[in-house]
Amino acid sequence: MNKNYGWIIVAALALLPLIPLDNMAMENSKENIEMLYHISGEFAIRWMTAVLTLTPIFILFGVTNLFVRQAMGIATAIWSILHFAIFIAAEGFSETFTQVNYVLGFVAVLILIPLLFTSNRKAMKRLKSSWKKLQSMAYVAIILSLLHVAILEKTWIIYAVVVGLGFIVRIPTVKATILSYRLKNKNS
Ligand code: HEM
Numbered sequence: 466m467n468k469n470y471g472w473i474i475v476a477a478l479a480l481l482p483l484i485p486l487d488n489m490a491m492e493n494s495k496e497n498i499e500m501l502y503h504i505s506g507e508f509a510i511r512w513m514t515a516v517l518t519l520t521p522i523f524i525l526f527g528v529t530n531l532f533v534r535q536a537m538g539i540a541t542a543i544w545s546i547l548h549f550a551i552f553i554a555a556e557g558f559s560e561t562f563t564q565v566n567y568v569l570g571f572v573a574v575l576i577l578i579p580l581l582f583t584s585n586r587k588a589m590k591r592l593k594s595s596w597k598k599l600q601s602m603a604y605v606a607i608i609l610s611l612l613h614v615a616i617l618e619k620t621w622i623i624y625a626v627v628v629g630l631g632f633i634v635r636i637p638t639v640k641a642t643i644l645s646y647r648l649k650n651k652n653s
Pocket of ligand 1: 499502503504505506507509510513545548549552561567569570571572573574610613614617619620
């Protein structure tokens with residue numbers, strides 16, 4: 466498949482679940498609200514975890530695609546903001562500050578907003594070296610999100626393991642070993 470079509474697959478995977486969600490949002494029952502939290506929260510954390518595996522995948526296999534990366538980043542932000550919007554609609558904005566885990570999630574959402582608006586080539590060129598620094602705030606966002614989910618006693622370990630393995634691959638000495646191994650294999 467052409468390299469530049471990957472983002473269309475990401476966009477389809479990210480947008481299709483919005484269709485049943487739209488029908489559910491019509492009915493304002495307790496079960497429905499719980500299901501909306503569940504679906505939106507799970508997609509938010511899954512996309513966030515997935516986007517953070519892209520750099521380790523690049524280090525391990527040398528595969529990368531800027532459009533796919535951008536589409537996955539946008540999917541993360543949209544699902545997280547939607548999750549928060551559901552909360553505001555169901556409980557009201559001020560409820561955010563009633564529990565530590567909500568505040569942690571809120572800070573994660575706040576971090577995602579500048580990331581969403583700067584995940585394009587124009588911003589990349591304009592911000593130069595600060596762009597990387599800004600994008601690295603995604604690590605803070607995932608840690609806050611994992612804490613949010615862990616405190617809620619929902620599924621978080623699997624995401625923490627994937628993100629943790631990614632962090633190991635990024636350690637400079639581990640990364641250098643992998644890169645030199647790949648280079649040796651390529652040349653032999
Ligand atoms: C202002 C920000 C946020 C608020 C107010 C919020 C609120 C909530 C609420 C009320 C629940 C349901 C709790 C329950 O069923 O007992 C929930 C669950 C969840 N949230 Fe958040 N959240 C926020 C941000 C985030 C972010 C940024 C992520 C991840 C990127 C996230 C991921 C999840 C996940 C994975 C669940 C568990 C879903 C399940 O398995 O049922 N949340 N959140």
